[in-house]
Amino acid sequence: MHKLLIFNNDKLLRCALTHRSYVHENPTQGEHNERLEFLGDALLNFLSGEYLYRRYPEKGEDELTRRRSALVDEKQLAKFAIEVGLDLRMRLGKGAILDGGFQNPNLLSSTFEAVVGAYYLDNNSDIEAIRKVVEPLFDAVPENIVEIRASVDSKNxxxxxxxxxxxxxxxxxxxxxxxxxxxxxxxxxxxxxxxxxxxxxxxxxxxxxxxxxxxxxxxxxxxxxxxxx
CATH class of the missing domain: 3.30.160.20 (Double Stranded RNA Binding Domain)
Structure with a gap:
């Protein structure tokens, strides 16, 4: 099991894995993961920015911004989710499952963000704990994939x-x-x-x-x- 899925508080992990569609169909099963997703998104943006700042001391702001966007875009976060084993652990409603939710990049990336946020809280809000588990994922992203995605990002x-x-x-x-x-x-x-x-x-x-x-x-x-x- 990937370290990102090892929790002291199992309820926190369960919440991070729970999509709104599951709560809609099972209203007594606790909260969905959108608040944790918000927190995880902020953490990943910070950590990816800091990571790239250290890795590319010669790059300027525009290039670093493009690379950060490529490193934490929906497709890449969905790949991270599958890599750590979130794809079949997500708690989805029946409708979402029938629509292919376990392979849906949006649901995968959102769940990954939620688990990152939950892991941060489970480790007493220690940013170092999160850094240790996400930087190896960043390291594994091929250089050319980052460059290709960075070059086509419309928002940037x-x-x-x-x-x-x-x-x-x-x-x-x-x-x-x-x-x-x-x-x-x-x-x-x-x-x-x-x-x-x-x-x-x-x-x-x-x-x-x-x-x-x-x-x-x-x-x-x-x-x-x-x-x-």
């Missing part, structure tokens, strides 16, 4: 354009659930630069919706640039 490309052409302040994303089911929600995201909406996108996860919004913004910026020529 739009942020670079904004900071180069408009303002040093990063664009802001406002995302909300607009429909779907508990196991297959649908989100819409708007990306703002100041008070102006630059793009709108939809997706089955917040990350997908924000990525789609960034892609929409980039397409509009490109079209506007053509019209100005």
């Amino acid at each position: 490309r739009f942020q670079e354009w904004v900071q180069k052409n408009i303002t040093p302040t990063p664009p802001k994303y406002v995302t909300e659930q607009v429909g779907g089911y508990s196991h297959a929600p649908e989100f819409v995201a708007k990306v703002f630069v100041g008070e102006k909406v630059y793009g709108v996108g939809r997706g089955r996860s917040k990350k997908d919706a924000e990525k789609a919004a960034a892609e929409d913004a980039l397409a509009k910026v490109k079209e506007t640039s053509k019209n100005l020529l």
Whole structure:
């Protein structure tokens, strides 16, 4: 068993593995994992940033940002989840299981984030405990995969354009659930630069919706640039 799954508090691990769809069908079985997911996401962003800062002392901010995004994007976190054995341990509702939930990258990545958050709490909020279990996962990511993903990340490309052409302040994303089911929600995201909406996108996860919004913004910026020529 991977160290990330060895807990002192089994209830905390169970919560981290529990998706909203399971609680919807089994309302007496405790909380779902979304609060832990929030915490794990913040921890992974910090730890991946610190890891890359140490690993690439010669890289600038833009390159480090792209690499961090590639290292903790949905696809990569889903691979981490499978690597540590979360895929068949997730507690999903019947509908989510029928929809292929055990192979769903969004559910896998979200569960991985939740388990990271829970592991942090289970170790008395010790950041070193988390670092010891996630850095070997970061180390195992092939260099070329990081570079390929970094080069195509739409959110980072739009942020670079904004900071180069408009303002040093990063664009802001406002995302909300607009429909779907508990196991297959649908989100819409708007990306703002100041008070102006630059793009709108939809997706089955917040990350997908924000990525789609960034892609929409980039397409509009490109079209506007053509019209100005």
